[in-house]
Structure formats: structure tokens, C-alpha cells
Amino acid sequence: xxxxxxxxxxxxxxxxxxxxxxxxxxxxxxxxxxxxxxxxxxxxxxxxxxxxxxxxxxxxxxxxxxxxxxxxxxxxxxxxxxxxxxxxxxxxxxxxxxxxxxxxxxxxxxxxxxxxxxxxxxxxxxxxxxxxxxxxxxxxxxxxxxxxxxxxxxxxxxxxxxxxxxxxxxxxxxxxxxxxxxxxxxxxxxxxxxxxxxxxxxxxxxxxxxxxxxxxxxxxxxxxxxxxxxxxxxxxxxxxxxxxxxxxxxxxxxxxxxxxxxxxxxxxxxxxxxxxxxxxxxxxxxxxxxxxxxxxxxxxxxxxxxxxxxxxxxxxxxxxxxxxxxxxxxxxxxxxxxxxxxxxxxxxxxxxxxxxxxxxxxxxxxxxxxxxxxxxxxxxxxxxxxxxxxxxxxxxxxxxxxxxxxxxxxxxxxxxxxxxxxxxxxxxxxxxxxxxxxxxxxxxxxxxxxxxxxxxxxxxxxxxxxxxxxxxxxxxxxxxxxxxxxxxxxxxx
Ligand code: CS2
Numbered sequence: 001x002x003x004x005x006x007x008x009x010x011x012x013x014x015x016x017x018x019x020x021x022x023x024x025x026x027x028x029x030x031x032x033x034x035x036x037x038x039x040x041x042x043x044x045x046x047x048x049x050x051x052x053x054x055x056x057x058x059x060x061x062x063x064x065x066x067x068x069x070x071x072x073x074x075x076x077x078x079x080x081x082x083x084x085x086x087x088x089x090x091x092x093x094x095x096x097x098x099x100x101x102x103x104x105x106x107x108x109x110x111x112x113x114x115x116x117x118x119x120x121x122x123x124x125x126x127x128x129x130x131x132x133x134x135x136x137x138x139x140x141x142x143x144x145x146x147x148x149x150x151x152x153x154x155x156x157x158x159x160x161x162x163x164x165x166x167x168x169x170x171x172x173x174x175x176x177x178x179x180x181x182x183x184x185x186x187x188x189x190x191x192x193x194x195x196x197x198x199x200x201x202x203x204x205x206x207x208x209x210x211x212x213x214x215x216x217x218x219x220x221x222x223x224x225x226x227x228x229x230x231x232x233x234x235x236x237x238x239x240x241x242x243x244x245x246x247x248x249x250x251x252x253x254x255x256x257x258x259x260x261x262x263x264x265x266x267x268x269x270x271x272x273x274x275x276x277x278x279x280x281x282x283x284x285x286x287x288x289x290x291x292x293x294x295x296x297x298x299x300x301x302x303x304x305x306x307x308x309x310x311x312x313x314x315x316x317x318x319x320x321x322x323x324x325x326x327x328x329x330x331x332x333x334x335x336x337x338x339x340x341x342x343x344x345x346x347x348x349x350x351x352x353x354x355x356x357x358x359x360x361x362x363x364x365x366x367x368x369x370x371x372x373x374x375x376x377x378x379x380x381x382x383x384x385x386x387x388x389x390x391x392x393x394x395x396x397x398x399x400x401x402x403x404x405x406x407x408x409x410x411x412x413x414x415x416x417x418x419x420x421x422x423x424x425x426x427x428x429x430x431x432x433x434x435x436x437x438x439x440x441x442x443x444x445x446x447x448x449x450x451x452x453x454x455x456x457x458x459x460x461x462x463x464x465x466x467x468x469x470x471x472x473x474x475x476x477x478x479x480x481x482x483x484x485x486x487x488x489x490x491x492x493x
Contacts, residue, residue, distance in 0.1 A: 031107030047073035098266030126178030296352035314415035414480035449478035
């Protein structure tokens, strides 16, 4: 047998890095500032795809003009982002899915840390004079709150962090520890800026941090109350999760491997409450809106965009519709969602001073139809137990109080219950912090609204008691539940 003189070994693919930046194709944008010269002005907790596609892009735009705003990105526990991006010098590609696809390599991350492993470094950054803001995207569950918005003192990480305040495991513990260290060092507090989709996100966070600090040290709590700011924000950009198709696409264009690119629509918006002591005014040049009152923006976005998303996620998933674009191309569902937004949600919104709600709805519907995006209903369906309250239940409670109909508004709730049953019956994983409880309810269901709906409504972590015991509410859900189960999309009015 003849042996081959040379063995062909597949060459490892080159990786995105500082060194490979210069070889990227012309059309790929890249940092136009000297990365070595930027300071860390922000510590960000929860550097998931949303943060990297949205907030980091604002600072990327600011850095050439103002080098103070590099970001130290901190994952509380997960090591996956650090392991993926440190080998590529913390660089990653952001793909903008507009009329034309645009790629930019983002260089704003100054460090990538895992809080549990790099405690001393994270604390040093929180206590550094140059750190002006701590920004946060940890999703609804990370705030450790009861449904009413109080700190949940029974949550494991809160119990742990109160017992070991110098070795925090959770977000609230870390913020309190960072603020404690600054107070001890005689520094002003950083501004703590929640960028999660929660009503009154800043107010909620402030109440939790103060309640936590108060359980440790009343003087620290008072200092936080008096000195620290927790601006409310509204964040908006649709960010479909990264999949292999995106990685492949990026590799084909860049010519090098990027382990974790992100993608989003072209549209993005970040509105921050204007509070003294917050650095947000320095960010307006990058497109951040700073305003005295975030409420109108926040409500409109959360109830209209996220409320519609959640509706399409559950009604879509139980009817075999995989993406938002497909939902919008399904006349019965698209028509239903539009009516829901215009006739049922809009009347619950405070009239915003500087924008028209009908025009806002038009723009959101157009964004949902974006032909360049493949945004999975399954992705939006994650964490339903946390999302239904902020997105839909407030609208429903107000509609009931005002004597408006709630039939359509209850459809997504019924669809969520059917979705949980469908996933359980198929033995598919449910991504939700209450997954075990949800599964056991689903296993107990019979398929009839009168027995099933009350089982879900008894979940007091999701449904406020005064709503759950309201006949009108329970009846509207039951009607939608039986209708969707029997007629699918044919039940939508
Ligand atoms: C979505 C949001 O996954 C979801 O729950 O509704 O992530 C939505 O895309 C963003 O809030 C848009 O700003």
C-alpha cells in the first residue's frame, strides 16, 4: 500500500481578533478609535445578545468622541460568553438586518468577566472612580421580586447574599456590595440603570436594592436612598437569537470565524430618565434620549410591542407558526394582533406628549413584517410566567376597571396555558423559572376550560389574586381557551 507523502490536515480557521481586523472586507465597519486608549466607565451585568446588539452599539458610536465609555461586561455565573469572546479579543460582529444588511465589529468591551470567578476584579471595577454607571439586562426573573414588586426575601440568591454580603451571587447583592464599597471609599455612587422590559424598571430596582441594604445596614440603605440614582428606561430593538445560520453568514462575509455574533433590526431606541447624578446626558450624542418622564414611552413599548409579541408567540406556537414574520403573513393572526393593539391596548395608554400612538403602532407592525428577520415565536415564548404580568395583565386590569371589553386581551393568556400543555404533552423543555410547577399543572389538565383554567389562575406568582377571582376575567380566558383548542386560528376575532 502506498503511503501519502503528506497528510492533509484541515487548517484551523482564522479567528476574529485585533490582528485580523485589518484584513476584513472594506464594507465591514470596525472600531475607529484606539481600543487601548479607552477607559471603563460602565459595568454591565448580563451581557446577552440584547445588550451586545443594543446598548453596546450606542457606546461603540460614542467611543470615537468620548473614550470614557468602555464597558466591562459581567456575567453572573455563565462562562460561555467569556470563553467565546476572550480568544477573539472581546470583539464580535453585529449584523443589522435592514433594507441592506450591514456588519460592524464592536470593540466597546474592555473586559469580559464572570462574577463568580472574578470577584475581586468585579468589585474593584464597581468601586473604581471611573465607573459612572452600572447597566443591567438580566431579564425579569433576575430582579428577585414578588409579583407586587417587593424584594422576594425567600429567593435562594437573596438568602445567600444576605448571609454572605461580601460574596454575592445575585444581581441585587452585587449592586449593594458595589455601592457599599464606594461609600466606604468616599466615592459618589454609580448610577444603576436597568435596561430590562419591566414597568418602572428603575423604581423596582431601587426598592429592591434599598430593601436588601436595609436588611444589612440601615445607614448604607439611607445613603443609597439619598445619594444613588436608579433612572427608569425604555429599551427597544428586536434581537433574534444567534443561530448557526448567522455564524455561517458572518464567517462567509468576514472570512474569519466569529464564535458569537449578534443580530438585530436597524431600529433601536433607548430612553433614559433624566436624573441628577446620572451620566446619561453625556450619551445623547450617540442617540440616547434623555427625558424627565419615561412612562409614556415605557408603557407604549411594553404593552403594544411586547404585548403583541407575546400574543404572536403563544397563539403562533400552538398553531405551528414559527416566526413573527410568518405570524404577520397569516391574515387571521395579523388582523387579530392589529385589532388588539389599536382597539384594546391603545386605550390603556397615557397620551404621550411627543408621539402619536397610531403612528407608533404602524411602525411596530412594519417592524414585525421585516422580511430580513427570522425571529422565532419559540424564543419570545421563553419565561411566559414572568412576561404575562408586565405585558398584558396591567392592560387587562385597567380595561376591566374602565368597563372596556377584555375578550381579545385574554386570548394570549389562554394561548399560553395551551402552549404549556402542548410542550408538556410533547415532553419538550419549557424555558421558564416556574417550569416544574407549570408542567405539573399541565399534567393535571383535562382539556376542558372549566377544570384547567382555574389551575393556572391559582398560580399567584403570575396572576394577582383580585384578577384571578374575578368571574369576568376567568370566563373570558375560558372562552378563549376552548375556542383556540377547538378552532385554532378560526377562533380569533
Ligand atoms: C421580545 C423582546 O423576546 C421577547 O420577549 O418581546 O425581546 C423584544 O423583541 C424586545 O423587547 C424589542 O425591543
